[in-house]
Amino acid sequence: MTDPVPRPAPQADRDSVPFWEGVEAGELRVQQCDACGRLRWPPREICGRCRSTASTWRALSGAGRIDSWIVAHQVFHPAFADSVPYTVLQVAVDEQPDIQMIGLYEGEGEPAFGMAVRAVFVRGSNGAMLVHWTPSPG
Amino acid sequence: MAVMQGFRDRVAIAGIGYTEFSKNSKVSTLTLATRAIAAAVADAGLEMDDVDGLATHRVGDSALPATVVHALGLRDPKWLLDLFGGGSASHSVVGQAALAIAAGVADTVVCYRAINARSEFRMGGTGRPLVDAAETQYQAPYGYMAPPQQFAMMARAHMEKYGTTAEQLGAVAVTQRGHAAMNERAMMRHPITLDDYLASRWIVEPFRLFDCCLETDVAVALVLTSAERARDLQRPSVLIRGIAWGGGFTLYSSDRPDSTRSAAADLAPRLFEQAGVGPRDIDVAELYDCFTYSVLVQLEDYGFCKKGEGGPFFESGATALGGSIPVNTHGGFLSEGYAHGLNHIAEAVSQLRGSAADRQVEGAEIALSTSQPGYIAGNTSALILRRAP
Numbered sequence: 001m002t003d004p005v006p007r008p009a010p011q012a013d014r015d016s017v018p019f020w021e022g023v024e025a026g027e028l029r030v031q032q033c034d035a036c037g038r039l040r041w042p043p044r045e046i047c048g049r050c051r052s053t054a055s056t057w058r059a060l061s062g063a064g065r066i067d068s069w070i071v072a073h074q075v076f077h078p079a080f081a082d083s084v085p086y087t088v089l090q091v092a093v094d095e096q097p098d099i100q101m102i103g104l105y106e107g108e109g110e111p112a113f114g115m116a117v118r119a120v121f122v123r124g125s126n127g128a129m130l131v132h133w134t135p136s137p138g
Numbered sequence: 139m140a141v142m143q144g145f146r147d148r149v150a151i152a153g154i155g156y157t158e159f160s161k162n163s164k165v166s167t168l169t170l171a172t173r174a175i176a177a178a179v180a181d182a183g184l185e186m187d188d189v190d191g192l193a194t195h196r197v198g199d200s201a202l203p204a205t206v207v208h209a210l211g212l213r214d215p216k217w218l219l220d221l222f223g224g225g226s227a228s229h230s231v232v233g234q235a236a237l238a239i240a241a242g243v244a245d246t247v248v249c250y251r252a253i254n255a256r257s258e259f260r261m262g263g264t265g266r267p268l269v270d271a272a273e274t275q276y277q278a279p280y281g282y283m284a285p286p287q288q289f290a291m292m293a294r295a296h297m298e299k300y301g302t303t304a305e306q307l308g309a310v311a312v313t314q315r316g317h318a319a320m321n322e323r324a325m326m327r328h329p330i331t332l333d334d335y336l337a338s339r340w341i342v343e344p345f346r347l348f349d350c351c352l353e354t355d356v357a358v359a360l361v362l363t364s365a366e367r368a369r370d371l372q373r374p375s376v377l378i379r380g381i382a383w384g385g386g387f388t389l390y391s392s393d394r395p396d397s398t399r400s401a402a403a404d405l406a407p408r409l410f411e412q413a414g415v416g417p418r419d420i421d422v423a424e425l426y427d428c429f430t431y432s433v434l435v436q437l438e439d440y441g442f443c444k445k446g447e448g449g450p451f452f453e454s455g456a457t458a459l460g461g462s463i464p465v466n467t468h469g470g471f472l473s474e475g476y477a478h479g480l481n482h483i484a485e486a487v488s489q490l491r492g493s494a495a496d497r498q499v500e501g502a503e504i505a506l507s508t509s510q511p512g513y514i515a516g517n518t519s520a521l522i523l524r525r526a527p
């Protein structure tokens with residue numbers, strides 16, 4: 001799709017570069033705490049549960065469930081002027097549902113609470129690879 | 139806790155001041171600030187030179203306290219606070235000013251908020267630069283960047299989990315408009331019906347136009363001084379009975395609960411314990427209403443009704459003038475206008491003074507006023523005020 005102006009590109013910070021490199025490679029990568037095993041996202045140095053700073057990046061399956069969703073009608077950024085109405089999901093990832101990601105919905109019909117979805121990787125008008133979500137039957 | 143109970147009733151809100159609520163003030167935020175401050179100082183019956191502290195919260199959109207001090211010609215201010223933060227910080231500013239007075243750092247502090255949130259820096263996000271926050275990278279590329287979207291996401295989760303309906307959201311908009319009809323300051327005073335609400339255009343489902351607060355050019359100022367000093371001033375004393383802060387969760391907190399619980403649920407027990415009162419003792423509540431839904435979740439999380447029952451509770455009429463707990467008697471951000479939290483505190487003061495004219499809650503002695511309940515920013519703050527005995 002052509003947008004009137006490019007969509008905002010992800011502005012990686014010094015913590016998040018490995019995450020966005022993973023997205024470019026078609027993977028959802030999060031940190032796993034080496035001490036307590038807790039998954040952590042967005043990226044940061046310290047584990048919010050055990051305060052260990054040792055962690056290892058691992059790829060998620062990309063499976064999740066819809067926690068909530070909105071349908072955007074009002075245009076808050078000119079890049080989305082031709083895209084309204086569009087549906088944005090808040091997705092709880094299967095491996096650890098308190099990790100929740102915002103992303104666009106690529107599917108027919110209204111989303112539903114608890115609906116199974118999976119991550120798909122889409123190159124946006126900003127040139128960056130982004131994470132969208134599509135229904136995952138069964 | 140002993141320290142905080144010792145703080146009860148030691149500081150008063152002695153003056154309130156407003157500029158006009160409008161869509162285009164045609165003046166700077168500095169001018170709005172100095173106008174509201176002058177009005178508040180006059181309302182208190184003080185002189186400008188009595189002011190020795192200033193405090194505000196801002197999101198990069200308003201005159202700094204250090205600038206306002208010099209514009210007003212205040213020599214040697216003893217205490218200034220410039221707090222970065224949105225609606226969740228609004229009551230924090232007043233609380234911190236009260237602590238400064240109680241600690242003896244300053245005698246008379248004016249808290250103000252001055253914004254051209256319609257004509258210059260639109261609070262709803264339209265045409266505004268993206269927020270400079272680490273989280274923006276995970277949201278803005280998907281067209282998720284504005285407060286109405288973020289609160290709509292929370293509202294949908296509540297509707298799914300508890301069956302909250304569009305009609306219940308609409309009841310908030312309709313009831314508050316009815317209150318605004320009795321408030322000569324309010325920007326939106328013509329009554330609306332539930333049908334009007336349901337027919338208003340989508341902003342972001344499940345929010346319609348009338349779910350969203352007004353974007354407003356305005357300044358509001360509050361004069362704080364010691365309870366002892368306030369006793370000798372011209373207005374009935376309104377005392378700060380309790381202040382509390384809360385952390386809560388953002389979307390990216392670890393171990394966060396589901397999306398239907400706000401940080402107010404953590405703050406409320408602390409606030410009520412500190413003030414020595416409970417939800418049943420509150421005569422009037424001015425609850426942060428950036429969106430209709432924010433009111434419903436706070437009714438639950440401050441304990442006015444059970445979790446999940448905010449919709450039916452509001453729909454019952456309990457929160458209307460004449461009900462058991464009148465809410466947003468000025469019309470709130472939805473209908474009076476948006477002064478980023480301070481107009482809620484000013485209205486609570488008017489109610490406790492008994493000067494709220496047609497919308498007066500009869501015999502109001504104790505009021506709750508709250509900031510944004512901490513969904514997005516991960517912090518919140520609230521005040522309990524009482525009329526001096």
Ligand SMILES: [Zn+2]
Nearest residue numbers: 033036047050
């Ligand atoms: Zn850990």
